[in-house]
Amino acid sequence: MNGHQNDHKRQPLDDEGAPPASALADEGAEPRAETGEGPDPFKALENLQAENVALKDKSLRVMAEMENLRRRTEKEVADARAYGVSNFARDMLTLSDNLERAIESAPKEESGPLKTLVDGLDLIERDFQSRLSRHGVKKMESLGQKFDPNKHEALFEIPDATVPAGTVLQVVEQGFTIGDRVLRPAKVGVSKGGPKA
Numbered sequence: 001m002n003g004h005q006n007d008h009k010r011q012p013l014d015d016e017g018a019p020p021a022s023a024l025a026d027e028g029a030e031p032r033a034e035t036g037e038g039p040d041p042f043k044a045l046e047n048l049q050a051e052n053v054a055l056k057d058k059s060l061r062v063m064a065e066m067e068n069l070r071r072r073t074e075k076e077v078a079d080a081r082a083y084g085v086s087n088f089a090r091d092m093l094t095l096s097d098n099l100e101r102a103i104e105s106a107p108k109e110e111s112g113p114l115k116t117l118v119d120g121l122d123l124i125e126r127d128f129q130s131r132l133s134r135h136g137v138k139k140m141e142s143l144g145q146k147f148d149p150n151k152h153e154a155l156f157e158i159p160d161a162t163v164p165a166g167t168v169l170q171v172v173e174q175g176f177t178i179g180d181r182v183l184r185p186a187k188v189g190v191s192k193g194g195p196k197a
Contacts, residue, residue, distance in 0.1 A: 082136055082179045089137045093176055093184055096132070099125040100174070132176075140175040142168045142186040151175055153185045157192040167191045 099121060106118045129139065140151060147154060147166045158169045168188045175186025 083181065085135050085137075086178055086181075086183060089132060089135065089176075089178060090183055092128075092132065093174075096125065096128055097173060099128065136179045137183060138177050140177055140182075140186055142171050142175055142188055144168060147188070147190045151182055151185055152188045152190075154190045155187050156189050158189045159193045160191045161194045163191045163194050165192050165194045165196055167194070 103118060103121050103125060106121070107114065109115045109118075132138075142152060145168050146164075147168055152168060152175065155172055160167075160169060163169065167190065168186075169191050170189035171186055172189065173184075173187040176183040
């Protein structure tokens with residue numbers, strides 16, 4: 001038995017009771033070789049840089065979108081303030097028309113109760129117009145102007161060779177604007193037969 005034990009060399013053990021790596025190397029066990037298949041640091045850096053560029057581009061797009069949304073919202077709020085009363089103002093224009101018609105059809109007297117009534121109606125009409133103008137509603141000056149289909153509605157033509165063709169010669173119903181928009185086009189009579197404007 002002693003001879004058999006001498007055939008095997010005793011290997012020294014490390015602290016944990018296992019043979020050291022050098023001993024395994026002596027016995028023909030190959031140590032682990034590094035394969036080189038770990039992540040390539042240059043490729044990882046390129047990927048991070050590309051991701052950084054993509055995120056920066058995305059954040060710039062989001063910021064631009066938010067700025068556009070803010071501007072759009074501001075414009076919508078401004079339009080709502082300026083044009084929110086459009087329907088109400090359009091309805092009130094009938095009152096203005098009726099006051100004007102009443103004043104124009106009243107007989108012109110120098111004095112008396114009828115003159116006082118007409119003066120009162122005229123005062124009411126001017127006050128009403130000033131209240132409309134405080135909300136951006138203004139009367140258009142159409143008489144003598146060149147016909148503009150965006151502002152005028154032609155009801156009839158008036159033959160007149162003394163003025164350029166397409167001149168507004170008669171206003172049947174006043175036109176009004178609100179802000180920079182036409183609230184109601186003026187109904188007009190337009191000249192024809194004169195020289196071209």
